[in-house]
Amino acid sequence: MRYALRRFGLFALTLWAAVTLNFALPRMMPGDPADAAVARLAQNGPVDEATRAAVEAQLGIPDGNLIEQYLTYLGQVVRLDFGVSYTFYPQPVAELVGDALPYTLILVGAVTVLAFCLGTLLGVLAAWRRGSWLDALPTVSGSFINTFPYFWTALLLLFFLGYGLHWFPTSGAFSPTAWPEWSLTFIGDALYHAILPAVTMLVTSLGGWIIGMRNAMINTLGEDYVTFAEANGLRGRTVALRYAARNAILPNLTGFGLALGGVVGGSILVEQVFQYPGIGYLLFNSVIGQDYPLMQALFLMITVSVLVANLIVDLLYGVLDPRTRR
């Protein structure tokens, strides 16, 4: 119990620090949101004083001193009120995030869970049959593919499967004429559009899970209690899964927790390449446009989910590994 309380205290402290940083960082960027908006407009011709004044009035750029802004901001955070986006004015931030979140959660979330399960199983298998082709193939190819940058894999798949063969759509989360709704047609369309980005992320992240699990498993297999279980004549599968893998999975589980926390952040590169309307793309746009309200909401969401994922992993660890409770 004391362990849990300590974790919660730490969580609260980190959360406050994150919220505060979240307030400070965008404001340290050179240029203000009106400058960013004017820079965008200036691509189409010179911008004069009046236009800039109109832009500033539209955005309602916050003035007043920083302390006041900070207190207002804390109040808004508590109320989960993030105001109106600058780059997508007059869209409320909450709506933008709400529109983008499902795509990212489903795409990145499903891929992360799938990659973790598949990778861990393959890792167990590789360790159990170490030295055989079952070990060599996933381990070597996994570590090789794992070094590919996401966007590069994405571009390759896009070029060959999207462009070359026309098997898959090359951008967007659904067809140009579709309207997002809960219908089988739309879901099918959306899944079809998600295949390429999903494969990209699956292929590039699988290797890490395989190797992590395999190495932890090989360590565990050398332990006395495993030898003892084998000597007792237990079945191989029982020893592999119930004795060895159960303990070996702990480090990978930490990684999984963190990865789940990171899901909310989406995958900026993949979403960029595929023009996927998720959180990653939104984040990119908000940073480019110095969109404080949107940036704050997104970063806050990402930090909070990473922190919560951390907390859950910590608490789970306490349950799974009695040694940590000391």
Place this chain on the structure above:
Amino acid sequence: MATWQWARTSRTRTQRLGARTDRRRPTGLAACAVAVALVLAGCSGDGPGGSGGGGEGDATLMLAADKGSPTFEENFNPYLQNKRSATSYIYEPLIMVNPLDAEQVPWLAESWEQPDPATIEMTLREGVTWTDGEPLTTEDIAFTFELIQEYPALDTRGAWNRIESVETTDTMITFHLQGDDTPALPVIGQTLIVPEHIWAEQDAPDTWANTEPVGTGPFTLGNFTPQQYTMDRNPDYWGEVAIDQIVLPSATEQLDIVNGNFDWGYSFMSDVENTWVGADENNTYWFPPGGVLGLLPNHDVQPFDDVHVRRGIALALDKGRIAEVASEGYMDAASQTGLLLPNHEELLAEDIPDSGIIAQDADAAIAAFEQAGFTHDGSTMRTPDGQPFTFAITTPNGYTDWLRAVQEIQRQLAEIGIEVDINSPQAAAYEANLSSGDYEMAFGGGLGGGDPYASYNSLLSSEFYAPNGETTQNNRIRYQSQEADDLLVAYRSAVEEAEQERIIGELQHLMFDELPGIAVYHGGMWGLFNDGRFTGWPSAEDPYASPQTWDSAPLLILTRLEPVQ
């Protein structure tokens, strides 16, 4: 300032399936969105064929004018900066101004005159109706101006910085200006007019997304989805329009444009002959100059307050070479007069040599620096106090064409012993640096544009002067000259065209002699057209409109195009 060409490295993405394509797994593009008779009813976006749009008797124009990020938000409020591009095809101005040369075309105002330099009288066009059937009256004009006065956030051109009051009769609108101000005409005339009977009921017109827009323009909003929307012909349009429908997809990166079967796009294209022209036998392009790019010295930073130093820099540059390197050869060297050539040829002062294009001449450059007290020892240019002369040029990060220009300038100045550093802050920081005078020399636009007077005024007028550390949006080069101010003020009282041209001529001489900024090359307008389905595009032979797809200017083109039978 203007980046007509923000040639970003295009992110690799491919086309959204364009209309009239059945080369790949189709998405039944316009087919579903549009209720065209020949369309498969209930097509779900993955039926076979998908020959969407382009059937007989429906002239559908594929237009790459709007870019989703990556999807579209519904916003058709004509005064908001994030409006959908096609909002400007729904709401119309009183006067159409061609961005290429500032030529004024009567639009909702049938005619106008300036009885004195502080008054504009406009006659409203008769027989114009809103798309809901209500007639357009002078009341709507009066209401529009009241609206943007009440909500300054909507006054994007600053009309109320010029207007004192607005009076209307049944057919006339009279604007009383705050003083002599003939150049206010295009500013006021380009205000988009909205219907009183709809907008008067809005509590917060400054945040209203206006998702069911009612305008006077040639098109009305058709179907809207997050990745594509369509515009339908307004059957009761007061003017001529032969396009039945426009389809605007959200995916309009360079690759989408090349592969999407577009009829009209606006984008810088690397190697346009092989990318765009090579994609379809009917593809053509027209890249007219839209502005003057060059070096913007900060006159409040020494030694840039010295005209000899500025002339030395101008003489040291091979502008044609810089244009070649930066714009892939699409653009030419610009005239130091600040006029766009050939757009403004008839305005050019005849006694300025070589149309005002300053040729490279290293000896003359060194001589000019020596007049400023500099010394050149054969390899290094030294300031009057004996230090090697170095300065920094600021250019926005990510504008690769500008960066190439600055790198070429750096190379050419090194040849006469001047060392240049390059600062490339993010675009927003660049804007902030220029506004607050936190720079020595910058590369950018604003040295000339379609409307010569407006360009001169925002570049040179001390009315906008602010010392370094204080912000200003115009005259960011912090130039102060009594002569320039007198000319700019005199123009405001000039109603006669001859007098206006005389003053523009004087200002050209001032630009040429004083070099407040150093003109280098033209910023381009990147018009991409397809002649296969529609003809009547503007071109070098018939430059009746700018090829741009934003603001009101596209109406000049959309009302001129003819479908190919």
